[in-house]
Amino acid sequence: MSQTRRLIRQTMTIARRDFIATVFTPIFLLFLFAPLIMVAFSTIGALGAAQAADHGSDRVRIVAIVSDATATAFAAADRQSRTIFRRDEEPPELVTLPPARDPAAQARAAFESPDYDATAVLYGPLDRPTILYGARGQRAADYLTVLATGALSAERLGGELPKVTPRKLAFSRQRATLGGQNQTASLAVFGVFFLTLFLAGQVVGTMAEERSNKVIEVLAAAVPLEAVFLGKLLGMFGVAVLFIGFWGTVLGQVASLLPPAFAGMVGELSPAVGLPMFVMLFVAYFTMAYLLLGSVFLTIGAQASTMREIQMLSLPITIIQVGMFTLTLSGLSQPGSWLALVAEVFPLSSPFAMAGVAAASDALWPHAVALAWQALWVALFVTLGARLFRRGVLQSGSTRPFWRRKGA
Amino acid sequence: MDNQWAVTASGLAKRFGDRRVVDGVDIAVPTGAVYGVLGPNGAGKTTTLRMLLGIIEPDEGQRSLLGHAHPRDASDLVGYLPEERGLYPAMKARDAIVFMGALRGLDRATGRVRADELLEQAGLGHAADSKIRKLSKGMAQLVQLLGSVVHRPKLLVLDEPFSGLDPVNQERLEALILGERDRGATILFSTHVMAHAERLCDRLAIIAGGRRRFEGTVHDARGTLTAQVRYRPRDPERVLPELLPADAVREGADWRFPMPEQGIEPILGRLLTAGAGILNLSIERPSLHEAFVRIVGEQEMAA
Numbered sequence: 001m002s003q004t005r006r007l008i009r010q011t012m013t014i015a016r017r018d019f020i021a022t023v024f025t026p027i028f029l030l031f032l033f034a035p036l037i038m039v040a041f042s043t044i045g046a047l048g049a050a051q052a053a054d055h056g057s058d059r060v061r062i063v064a065i066v067s068d069a070t071a072t073a074f075a076a077a078d079r080q081s082r083t084i085f086r087r088d089e090e091p092p093e094l095v096t097l098p099p100a101r102d103p104a105a106q107a108r109a110a111f112e113s114p115d116y117d118a119t120a121v122l123y124g125p126l127d128r129p130t131i132l133y134g135a136r137g138q139r140a141a142d143y144l145t146v147l148a149t150g151a152l153s154a155e156r157l158g159g160e161l162p163k164v165t166p167r168k169l170a171f172s173r174q175r176a177t178l179g180g181q182n183q184t185a186s187l188a189v190f191g192v193f194f195l196t197l198f199l200a201g202q203v204v205g206t207m208a209e210e211r212s213n214k215v216i217e218v219l220a221a222a223v224p225l226e227a228v229f230l231g232k233l234l235g236m237f238g239v240a241v242l243f244i245g246f247w248g249t250v251l252g253q254v255a256s257l258l259p260p261a262f263a264g265m266v267g268e269l270s271p272a273v274g275l276p277m278f279v280m281l282f283v284a285y286f287t288m289a290y291l292l293l294g295s296v297f298l299t300i301g302a303q304a305s306t307m308r309e310i311q312m313l314s315l316p317i318t319i320i321q322v323g324m325f326t327l328t329l330s331g332l333s334q335p336g337s338w339l340a341l342v343a344e345v346f347p348l349s350s351p352f353a354m355a356g357v358a359a360a361s362d363a364l365w366p367h368a369v370a371l372a373w374q375a376l377w378v379a380l381f382v383t384l385g386a387r388l389f390r391r392g393v394l395q396s397g398s399t400r401p402f403w404r405r406k407g408a
Numbered sequence: 409m410d411n412q413w414a415v416t417a418s419g420l421a422k423r424f425g426d427r428r429v430v431d432g433v434d435i436a437v438p439t440g441a442v443y444g445v446l447g448p449n450g451a452g453k454t455t456t457l458r459m460l461l462g463i464i465e466p467d468e469g470q471r472s473l474l475g476h477a478h479p480r481d482a483s484d485l486v487g488y489l490p491e492e493r494g495l496y497p498a499m500k501a502r503d504a505i506v507f508m509g510a511l512r513g514l515d516r517a518t519g520r521v522r523a524d525e526l527l528e529q530a531g532l533g534h535a536a537d538s539k540i541r542k543l544s545k546g547m548a549q550l551v552q553l554l555g556s557v558v559h560r561p562k563l564l565v566l567d568e569p570f571s572g573l574d575p576v577n578q579e580r581l582e583a584l585i586l587g588e589r590d591r592g593a594t595i596l597f598s599t600h601v602m603a604h605a606e607r608l609c610d611r612l613a614i615i616a617g618g619r620r621r622f623e624g625t626v627h628d629a630r631g632t633l634t635a636q637v638r639y640r641p642r643d644p645e646r647v648l649p650e651l652l653p654a655d656a657v658r659e660g661a662d663w664r665f666p667m668p669e670q671g672i673e674p675i676l677g678r679l680l681t682a683g684a685g686i687l688n689l690s691i692e693r694p695s696l697h698e699a700f701v702r703i704v705g706e707q708e709m710a711a
Contacts, residue, residue: 006513009513010511013507013510013511014511017496017507021496025498209496213494213495214490214494215494215495215496216494218488218495218511219511220463221463221483221488221490222488222508222511223483224480
């Protein structure tokens with residue numbers, strides 16, 4: 001068997017063991033369903049807030065003190081204007097009152113009405129009405145002005161506004177919108193970051209298992225340490241893919257149940273390279289981000305000898321990740337700047353930055369270069385990690401560190 | 409490269425910090441032999457084995473393993489039981505054996521079949537589906553040993569395989585080692601228990617203080633000490649000191665002295681002529697234990 005094939009076989013043996021040991025445990029279920037807990041809490045929160053808001057807004061009204069004839073025109077204008085609002089952005093319901101002798105006093109009294117909470121009240125002649133508004137009633141006052149304009153126009157035109165019957169056709173644009181690209185870029189960077197933040201950190205403690213139960217000696221004797229490191233990395237990556245695959249499927253199913261308006265928003269995501277290529281690049285950059293950060297964490301974690309040390313490492317690790325994320329975002333906001341270039345070239349931030357580039361620019365060759373560059377760094381980190389481990393933990397290296405060699 | 413030697417090493421040396429843990433060891437293990445590496449605790453046995461297997465790199469010296477200059481190239485043909493035993497506690501016994509085979513290139517299906525066979529033969533058939541953490545230490549050790557032979561290695565390296573086993577399991581292990589030899593494997597093992605070495609080894613090396621102090625058969629090792637003669641006369645009155653070698657020592661009714669170079673016959677002749685007679689006479693060949701203690705002791709005196 002050739003060297004490479006043997007290395008692949010050894011790596012996959014290690015990866016398979018790690019994957020199985022991680023996935024077939026009760027704890028993994030807890031890990032897998034952790035997002036449910038988040039979703040559950042935010043749902044409860046949202047429901048509660050909506051309920052509270054509903055209770056309040058039920059009785060809010062805008063009030064127009066106008067004659068009966070004008071009231072009809074007001075109602076018509078209200079019906080027409082209301083169509084442009086989304087359901088939860090609609091202005092409060094309209095109430096019309098016939099004018100009493102002193103409309104100003106009547107308007108003030110409307111705010112005290114036991115039947116509703118008036119937020120804005122209109123009275124007086126239609127071309128120069130007075131509108132009283134309460135706290136947070138400014139938009140309602142504007143809306144009343146619009147209604148008054150409609151009613152006045154109808155009156156001047158002889159009782160009714162002219163009718164417009166449009167022909168509405170859906171049209172999908174071929175070119176990605178610039179706004180969509182920017183939004184997609186930020187989303188891509190955030191997506192890669194979010195996924196690696198939660199998943200890559202898991203790698204840090206994996207070598208501790210072998211060190212504490214002495215299996216490392218069996219592994220080190222049978223296969224090269226590089227295969228052990230890479231195998232562990234791939235095993236945990238498999239776990240991450242399983243996690244994402246599971247939630248991706250779930251969310252996909254949920255999304256297909258959502259109202260079409262939401263699906264329309266997804267359609268707004270318009271990466272410059274086109275959606276299928278973008279998805280492929282996104283997956284590729286997530287893989288690279290995971291492998292790069294994972295290999296660094298694995299290397300650092302392998303040097304730690306106790307669980308305590310590993311726990312201490314989790315803060316610097318999160319900080320590194322957030323640092324890479326901010327670097328990328330700063331680069332993204334100034335495309336073409338040296339900062340953007342640094343983010344694209346520096347190995348640890350490169351996958352994030354390039355995922356952003358995929359959304360904003362349609363050239364494909366930079367991605368080929370970037371992926372090769374990142375893969376090179378994964379190989380470097382794994383080799384370095386194995387070498388450090390061999391030296392420090394297996395006590396293979398006996399040459400003194402250079403700073404102590406003198407005077408030996 | 410001929411197949412005469414399964415393992416060769418010359419001038420292997422390893423420093424940890426300032427200490428030379430292994431200081432120029434030569435070893436040649438003939439193919440098909442059971443070869444013992446003996447030495448006191450801390451002699452450098454484990455480090456030597458780890459260098460031979462390529463787990464760590466020597467600072468000096470050459471080695472070859474099954475004809476490969478890089479021991480790693482032969483790793484699929486080697487089985488190894490480290491001194492520090494370790495298995496994944498959450499794995500089932502059968503899976504642990506299959507996994508260890510897979511690390512050495514054995515496909516899983518074959519591994520599973522052989523694992524069940526091996527467990528059955530070792531009297532652990534009932535434990536195939538038990539997790540390692542549920543097994544006793546000795547049982548886990550046997551499982552690990554089975555895992556190191558499941559791929560039928562050409563070379564089996566066992567580091568202190570008998571430590572931690574009860575006498576019954578030690579017997580089983582000896583049988584397993586001989587079984588592997590009969591299959592055609594070369595076995596290299598380290599121990600500081602002489603009895604096992606004496607029973608099993610075709611050849612052995614004694615390492616002390618990071619150096620090889622002896623290499624040869626058990627017979628050769630014992631031959632490094634002269635036999636002791638124990639003599640009890642029929643009539644103690646007639647034994648005069650000049651009849652016996654100068655270094656004879658009296659122990660109660662017995663005289664004890666090392667076997668002279670020209671043999672025992674001239675002395676017996678003189679004793680019989682003097683009428684001392686022979687009530688009891690024994691020639692005690694030194695045990696491996698004594699040879700070991702002397703060889704290692706010399707080194708300690710020198711150090």
